[in-house]
Each structure stands twice: as structure tokens, then as C-alpha cells.
Amino acid sequence: MKTLSKIMISILVITAGLVAAAFIIINQPKFGKIPSGARLERIQKSPHYKNGRFDNLNNTPQLAEDTSMPEVMFRFLFGKKDQLKPARRFTMKKTNLKALPTDENVFIWMGHSSYYMQMDGLKILVDPVFSGNASPFTFTTKAFEGSDLYTADDIPELDLLIITHDHWDHLDYQTVRELQHKTRRVATGLGTAEHLEYWGFDPEIITELDWFEDAELGNGFSIHCEPARHFSGRGLKRDQALWASFVVQGPTQRIYIGGDSGYDDHYKKIGAKYGSFDLAILENGQYNRDWRYIHFLPGENIKAMKELNAKRMIPVHNSKFALAVHSWSEPLVRITELNTENLRIITPEIGDKVLWQDDARVYKKWWEAYE
Template sequence: MIIFLILIGIVALSTFLILRHPKFGKAPSGERLQRILKSPHYKNGKFDNLNPTPQLAEDTSMPEVLFRFLFGKKENLRPSQKLSFSKTNLKEITTDENVFIWMGHSSYFMQIDGKKILVDPVFSGNASPFSFTTKAFDGTDIYSVDDIPELDYLVITHDHWDHLDYETVKKLQPKVKKVITGLGTGEHLEFWNYDPEKIIELDWHEQSDLGNGYQVYCEPARHFSGRGLKRDQAIWASFVFETPNQRIYIGGDSGYDDHFKKIGEKYGSFDLAILENGQYNKDWRYIHMMPGENIKAMKDLNAKRMIPVHSSKFALATHEWNEPLEKITQFNTENQRIITPKIGEKADYLNDTKIYEQWWEKR
């Protein structure tokens, strides 16, 4: 019994010390917490989705999910050989180009009407608090902070480890003019020495005038948040980035729901929607879109074009690594304009004549 209690004590102390590492961020406090408490989306001590959203589907249980995840059949979770990509030199992109460069999973760089934007960058080689877990597929982690030019906007959609990477955003700090994120996430960034004056922190349905005809709007997503033991203390969000010439939808992580239709009706149409495509499972089908639902979301949004992300770099679910891109191509029976660049490839997303190689089929 004494040995058992000592072991329990060691585990508890180790957990306490680990959670004190700065990478876990900080819970909202002070004026930010007061603002959160006034949010209509913060209820019973946490942020909540617009519609009931169970973490697990009704026809399953946590023990079943854990058993299937740990011991179920899993094939081709990772590429069998190292992937090979060429990276675009972001510092050589001319100011008149409208481009999208995917960096794997949900990290991407955009230049939209002269504004340089980086979304959810994870360049540390893994998507978890521990470097030996959730490692990037060989050959996919080709960008580093050194490759990034000075940024007009760093966008963080929510605070999960595969979207908000401590090591990356700390190194990026000198290059970032402004951060755009959801309410609550700014606490992590301030804790990591970001200037609060540079943080634009929005609740759902709020907006910020960026000047010279540029606007950003924060809209709902159907997901959750959290980096430590307490979840849902910062809101998860999608964003609408509007310029004098374009309207772009940055989807973040989201299960399918009627918010896509409402956003489409609110804004009329989008020149481009970037939507999640991967890390799905029927057991958690409310918080990530299942295959084909992103195409429904694209239609709901009245988006002229879509780029699927959230795949091809980390194995966070049990599907084959290239299944998301195979499925979205298979389900695109109406020939919607779905753009599938390679990691590192410069995509002129407004050029609808460009045909993109189905590169995942050859791996």
C-alpha cells in the first residue's frame, strides 16, 4: 500500500510539474475573463456550441472508442515512404500576387490583395505537448519560422495543439504585426509575451475594421478547445477575411451544422473557403466533418472555390493518411472547384483553369 501511494504521489507531482510548463498556456483572467463571462456563448463555466454537440456520438462510449483507437485495425496511417515536396520561397512572392501555400494539416500562408496572412502554423514537427508523440509524416515539415516573411496577420482559429504551437508562435513573434484569434486564446499569447495591443480577439459575430477597406469577422464553428485539463475556456472560431476585392472563409476545425448555411446567407458568397478535410471518425462525427460534408458546407457557404486542409501531415484519427483527399475527389460529383495543391506548392487560387495533380495517389 505504501509503495502504491508513493507511485500515485509521483504521478501526481509529475503531472503538476508538466502542466506548469509555459507551452500549456494560461487560463483567461482579469479584464479578458470579465469579457468572457459576458459572452452569450459562455455558459455554465465554459464556451458552448450553438447546437447540442456531444464529444462522442450517441451510439458509442469512451471505453469503446479508446479500445478501437488503441487496438482496432489501423492500416496506412502514415505514408510508407518519405514524402517529397518543394517549397515556395514566400519572401519572393510579389505584392500583386494572390496565392495560397499549404504547409500540411491546417497550416497555410496566404497573400490576399497584398496582405500576408499565416494561419495556424505548426512547424515544430509534432502536434502534441510531447515531442515524441504525434510526429509529422516524414517529408511534410518543410517550412520553418525562418522561411516566413513579415506578416500582416497571424490567424489562430483555436488553441488545440495541432493549431496553436508554442514553439512556432514564440519564434514568430518579431515578424507579426497583428494577431487575429478567438476570445480567450489571447491569454496564451500574452503569457508568451505577445503585446496585447497587437492582438485582435473576437467573439462569434464580432468584427474588426483593419483599415483601408479590409475587415475581419469572427463566425461560429462546431468544435471545442483546450490545452490542459480544463476545456472550452477559449472560443473556437471561423473567420471571414474581407478585402476591397475578395471575401475568404477561414474555416478552422468544425463539424457540419447549420452555421455554414447561416454564414452563407449572411455574406452572400465567398471567393474561397478553406475547410477541414481529415481526422474524422464516426465516433466523433459532431466535431469534425465526415467525408462529403465539407462539400455540403462549401455549397451552404456559396463558395466559388474550396481548398481542403487538416490532413496529410499528422495522424490524429484512424483513417488512412491519404483517404481524405481520395474521398473529397470521389464525392465531388458536381465538379465543384476544389483545389488540392501539394504541400509547399504556390496555388493561384483565382485561376480556375489550373489542374492540380492528384499527388497522393502515387504514394
């Protein structure tokens, strides 16, 4: 009996220690904050907030109906995993963002879903993650060697910082804190501003939108919040902030920023609503048939591009973090193979200067050098 009692006491002590450690970890500032007060009251009035959480427009299982969590975990742990990372370190050159002529319509990809744009003179940064990892723990989900070309110091004064949703690979605590002093305005989905205000951002510079809402930015610019098919959360409670796509309208250009999304009928509706886009930036990577409702499978981004009536597309959400079990270069290989209609799909290297209106430029298959 004494031995059994000692074992029980040991189990209780270990359990209590684990609970205490989890409590300390989850209460670190980088986990952000759940909406409260006036923001929560506004959220509760949203037609997209139901039963205590945001929801997609159409039924969206986290996992596909023909799979289960044990099956997913088994395949992830023991399934085939070839070339999750490049064969060698990336050796790419970064564009000096601060030296760019302000009148250039230019796009610079920073790996995964982080990118800088100048559009009709407006300086925009989307979902910057420069900390070297896409996780609450620095020893996991590390950036591929050489992919972290940019730091907050490289970023010029920003007219607009866009955060599409609050997942760790899109909203990075360290990065946005370092960018705070050089950001004039932030646009994000309803609820995400709770994190930003908790981290010290002035609420006066944050434009927080629900799906189908928009805001004027001045000087002929506006931003429109549109749906995406995904989810949110960076702690124990998910779907407390909205995931979104955005349309940025300028005097001469209209751009669609897709964020993270599985395929659904919202692309066709958005295309009909706006008529056409000069550029669409759509996710391409970190997919799996097990979670096919929340990320594009290969070719679905091309279908979305066509339904958006986009003249050009830049595929992102690849080449920096391994968040799925496909090879790191597969998304770029597949989108190139599936572009049988020779649509204008631009595939730049990280750090490359892209003048997206230059349709004569040919982009090499840069990933082949790292396979």
C-alpha cells in the same frame, strides 16, 4: 501486516510522485494559461459562455450518442489501422514565400491546417505548426517525414496571424514564439489571447473576437469572427477559449477560414450573411463517426462549401499528422470521389504555389505517389 504496510507506503509514494510529475508537466509554459482578470470578465459576459465554459450553438456531444469512451478506446487501440502514414517520405518543393510578388493572390499549404496567403496585398498566416509534432510531448503525434517543409525563418513579415483555436495541432508554442517578432497583428477567438500574452505577445497587437464580432484592419480590410462546431483546450480544463471560423474581407476578395468544425446549420447562415466567397478553406480529415459532431465526415465539407456559396474550396487538416484511424490519404481520395458536381476543389501539394483565381489549372492526385 508489515508487508501490507510497505505495499501501501510504496503505492502512496508512487502516487505522490505521479501527481508531482503531472503538476510539473502541466505547468510548463507551452500549456498556456487559463483566462483571468479583465479577459475573464469579458468572457463571462459572452452569450456563448455558459456554466463556466464556452458552448456550441447547438447541442454537440463530444462523442456520438451511439458510442462510449471504452468502445472508442478499444477501436483506437485494437481496430484496423491501414496506412496511417505515407509509404515513403514526402519529396515536395517549397515555394519561397519571401520572393512572392506582393500583388499576387496566392495560397501555400504547409500541411494539416497551416497555410500562408496573400490576399489583395495582405500577408496572412493561419494556425502555423512547424515544430514537428502536434502534442505537448515531442515523441508523440509526429509530422509525416518530409511534411515539415517550412520553419519560422521562411515566413516573411506578417500583416496578420490568425489562430482559429488553441488545440495543439493549431496553436504551437514554439512556432508562434518564433514568429512573434515578425507579426504585426494577431486575430483569434475570445480567450486564446491569454496564451499569447503569457508567451510574450504585446496585447496591443491582438484582436480578440467573440462570434459575430468584427474588426477593421485598415486599408479596406476587415475580419469577422463566425461560429464553428468544435471545442478547445490544451490542459486539464477545456472550453475556456473560443473556437472560431473567420471571414477575411479585402478590397477585391472575400475568404472563409473554417478552422475545425463539424457540420451544422451555421454554414448556410454564413453563406446567406455574406452572399458568396471567392475561396473557402475547410477541414478534410481526422474524422471518425464516433466524433462526427466536431469534425466533418466525408462529403460534409462539400455540402458546407455549397451552403457558403464558395466559388472554390481548398481542403486542409490532412497529410501531416495521424489524429484518426483512417488512412492518411483517405480524406483526399474521398473528397475527389464525392465531388460529383465537378465543383472547384483545389488539392495542392504541400509547398505548392496556388493562384486560386486561376480556374484553368488542373491539380494532379499527388497523394497517389505516396500510397
